[in-house]
Amino acid sequence: MTNTTVDDSEPGRDGNVRRPTSLADEDDLDAFVADADAALVEFYTDGCGICASMEPVLGNVARALDVDVALINPRDDPPLVERFDVRSVPLFVLFVDGEPVSRRAEGFIAGDDLTAWVEEHAA
Numbered sequence: 001m002t003n004t005t006v007d008d009s010e011p012g013r014d015g016n017v018r019r020p021t022s023l024a025d026e027d028d029l030d031a032f033v034a035d036a037d038a039a040l041v042e043f044y045t046d047g048c049g050i051c052a053s054m055e056p057v058l059g060n061v062a063r064a065l066d067v068d069v070a071l072i073n074p075r076d077d078p079p080l081v082e083r084f085d086v087r088s089v090p091l092f093v094l095f096v097d098g099e100p101v102s103r104r105a106e107g108f109i110a111g112d113d114l115t116a117w118v119e120e121h122a123a
Contacts (some may be wrong), residue, residue: 006015006027010078010112015080018070019059019062019069020042020058020059020062020069020070021068021069021070022069022070022071023037023041023070023071023072025071025072025077025080026077026079026080026083028072029041029070029080031073032070032100033066033095034098035064035068036067036068036069036095037095037096037097038065038067038094038095038099038118038122039067039069039070039094039095040058040061040062040067040068040069040070040092040093040094040114040118041055041069041070041071041072041093041094042058042069042070042071042072042090042091042096043053043055043072043073043074043084043086043089043090043092043093044071044089044090045073045074045075045089046073046075048061048089048090049089050089050107050108051089053108054108054109055071055092057109057111057114058071058112058114060111060115061111061114061115061118064115065113065118065119065122066104066113066123067118067122068080076084084103087103088105089107090105090107090108091103091104092105092109092114094117094118094121094122094123096121101121101122102117103123104117116122
């Protein structure tokens with residue numbers, strides 16, 4: 001497995017710096033995925049070390065694939081937990097055209113594996 005780091009100054013294909021967007025609640029999530037052709041969202045909780053270690057990986061995936069990425073903590077939003085059946089974190093949900101198309105909840109996922117998964121399901 002290769003360790004990767006995020007260079008936040010590195011632009012994506014569109015010339016913009018690609019970093020995960022922090023979302024506050026379900027309304028933010030719905031607006032975020034509605035505006036994106038493809039969006040990868042990590043559901044996390046504060047204090048989750050694996051969740052925190054995925055943030056740079058998400059930035060790398062965003063730059064490699066030119067997809068929008070976001071982070072959301074569903075802890076204080078029970079309807080959001082129920083809607084996405086969040087049983088463990090990190091949970092990754094891939095949205096295409098505003099609809100969830102695939103999900104993974106396997107702990108840490110290497111960047112290459114996450115990239116391949118997004119490519120497979122976003123096509």
